[in-house]
Amino acid sequence: MNSDWPVLADNGAKIEKERVTMTTTSKKTAKTHGFKLGEAVVYPTHGVGRIKAIEEQEVAGFKLELYVIFFDKDKMTLRVPTAKATAVGMRKLSEPSVVAKALETVAGRARIKRTMWSRRAQEYEAKINSGDINQIAEVVRDLYRSEAQPEQSYSERQLYEAALDRLVREVAAVNASLESEAVKLIEAQLAKSPKRSKAAEVEAEAEAETDLDQEEAA
Secondary structure (H helix, E strand, O other): OEEEEEEEEEEOOEEEEEEEEEEOOHHHHHHHOOOOOOOEEEEOOOEEEEEEEEEEEEEOOEEEEEEEEEEOOOOEEEEEEHHHOOOOOOEEOOOHHHHHHHHHHHOOOOOOOOOOHHHHHHHHHHHHOOOOHHHHHHHHHHHOOOOOOOOOOHHHHHHHHHHHHHHHHHHHHHHOOOHHHHHHHHHHHHHHOOOOOHHHHHHHHHHHHHHHHHHHHO
8 A cells, every 4th residue: 555645844833845755664664764863864954954853744644754954054844754764865964075075066167057047956956955965065166256256146156055055065064074164174175276268257247247138038
């Protein structure tokens, strides 16, 4: 017998639901996923959180075992069925070697596609919510601007800050450091990145403004 169960996020009045499939054998398979009480984990659309409880709830006559994950910075609690944690993209923190690779990515040359900003923005958002630390690092690298470069547009800034926040939280968690220390580490890597030419920056800025004008006209 199969039934659909929601993944629930509760931050006061807000309830977020994502449909996932649950089977009556989930209780047996839940023990094989390897997530422990008190462990820091990464949830794709919210970043780093910590399992504060593993509880059992009864919904429509079915007993459902849930990971209760708390995201301290957002003051939000997410409940994820233990049998579907992996299926919805929940994972352990990255290994130090993976974090080191992500930091190398941040220090690399920005790769900007010659496509409309609206399409690039969708791609950046998808990378941020992928839960993949290297894809998030790519967004930070591509949207970073030094003080000597043209300022980011509002939408660019929003995406950059979202990606940077996700990266900072995981780097800090893996290194067991303060987030402020993780920020300094990432900024030091960004300072090493090759600077884009002034012409490329002006072209990108003009393109972003054109896209914005088109969106406002629509």
